[in-house]
Amino acid sequence: xxxxxxxxxxxxxxxxxxxxxxxxxxxxxxxxxxxxxxxxxxxxxxxxxxxxxxxxxxxxxxxxxxxxxxxxxxxxxxxxxxxxxxxxxxxxxxxxxxxxxxxxxxxxxxxxxxxxxxxxxxxxxxxxxxxxxxxxxxxxxxxxxxxxxxxxxxxxxxxxxxxxxxxxxxxxxxxxxxxxxxxxxxxxxxx
Numbered sequence: 001x002x003x004x005x006x007x008x009x010x011x012x013x014x015x016x017x018x019x020x021x022x023x024x025x026x027x028x029x030x031x032x033x034x035x036x037x038x039x040x041x042x043x044x045x046x047x048x049x050x051x052x053x054x055x056x057x058x059x060x061x062x063x064x065x066x067x068x069x070x071x072x073x074x075x076x077x078x079x080x081x082x083x084x085x086x087x088x089x090x091x092x093x094x095x096x097x098x099x100x101x102x103x104x105x106x107x108x109x110x111x112x113x114x115x116x117x118x119x120x121x122x123x124x125x126x127x128x129x130x131x132x133x134x135x136x137x138x139x140x141x142x143x144x145x146x147x148x149x150x151x152x153x154x155x156x157x158x159x160x161x162x163x164x165x166x167x168x169x170x171x172x173x174x175x176x177x178x179x180x181x182x183x184x185x186x187x188x189x190x191x
Contacts, residue, residue, distance in 0.1 A: 055136045055186040055188075056186070056188060057134075057136070057186040057187050057188030057189075058186065058187045058188070059184070059185075059186050060124040060125075060126065060184060060185045060186070060187070061119065061123065061124045061182065061183055061184035061185065062138075062183045062184035063138075063184040063185075063186060064088055064136050064137065064138045064184055064185065064186055065138065065184075066086070066087070066088035066138055067088075068088060069088050069089065069090050069136075070082070070087040070088065070089055071089070071109075072089055072091050072106055072107070072108040072109070072113070072114070072115045073108050073109055073110060073113075075087065075089070075115060075141060075178065076108055076110075076113055076115060076178060079141065079143045079176065079178040080143055082141040083141055083142070083143045084140060084141065085140065085141055086138065086139065086140050086183075087138070087139070087140075087141055087180070088136065088137070088138045089106060089115065089117075089136075089137050089138075089180065090106075090134065090135065090136045090137075091106035091107050091108070091115075091134070091135060092106065092107045092132065092133070092134060092135075093105070093106060093107075093130045093131055093132065093133050093134070093135050093187070094106070094107045094114055094131065095114070095131065096126050096127070096128045096130050096131055097126070098128050100121045100122070100125070101124075101125035101126040101127065101128070102118065102119055102120070102121045102122075102123075102124075102125070102126075103116055103117060103118040103119070103126070103179075104116075104117050104126045104130060104135065104185075105117070106135060106137070115178065115179065115180060116178075116179040116180070117135070117137050117139060117179070117180045117182045117185065118179050118180070118181060118182060119181075119182045124182070124184075124185070126185075126187075130187050133187045133188060133189055134187070134188050134189070134190060135185055135186070135187050136185065136186045136188075137180060137182060137184070137185040137186075138182070138183055138184050138185070139180040139181050139182035139183045139184075140180065140181045140183075141178070141179075141180060141181075142177075142178070142179050142180070142181050143176055143177070143178050144176065144177045145174065145176050146174050146175055146176065146177065147174055148171070148172075148173065148174045150174070151171055151173070151174045151175045152168050152171050154175075154177070155168075155171055156168070
C-alpha cells in the first residue's frame with residue numbers, strides 16, 4: 001500500500017515538472033458553466049453579440065469565435081505580418097505534447113512545415129490521441145527571433161527530445177520560432 005502511494009506521488013510530481021515551457025501571453029481561462037445567481041438574473045437578456053463561428057467538436061478553452069480562417073502556409077510565409085494578431089487556423093493535428101498536453105502542431109499544405117499551438121501548462125490539455133484529427137484553433141501569433149547560439153541550443157534540445165541526430169556545424173544561421181499562443185480550439189474527426 002505504501003509503495004503504491006509513493007509511486008503515485010512520484011508519478012504526479014514527474015507530471016507536474018514535465019513540459020513546462022513557460023507561460024504564454026494567453027489569459028484564457030478554462031470554460032466553466034455557471035448557473036444564474038437568482039431567478040431575476042435569468043430573465044435579463046444577454047447583450048447582442050457579433051456573429052460567431054460555431055464549430056462542432058470537442059471544445060478547449062474559449063473555443064473559436066473568429067469566422068475568417070488564415071492559412072498556416074500564409075502565416076509561415078510571412079510571420080511578421082501576423083505577429084501580435086489574433087488569427088483562426090484550421091488543419092490536421094500532426095503532433096501533441098505527450099507530457100502535459102500543452103501544445104499541438106498543425107500541418108501546413110507544404111510537406112514538413114507545421115505551426116505550433118501552445119498554451120500555459122494546465123490551461124487546456126490536449127489528448128495525445130488527437131493526432132490525425134482536424135483542429136480549428138484561435139490565438140495570437142508569436143514570433144521570437146533567436147540568435148545563432150540560441151538556434152543551436154534549440155536544435156540540440158529538439159534532437160534530444162525527439163531522438164534525432166544533431167550536428168552543431170550544420171546550423172549556420174539563426175532562426176525564428178513562430179507559434180500561436182492559444183486561447184481556444186475545437187477538435188473534430190473530419191473536415
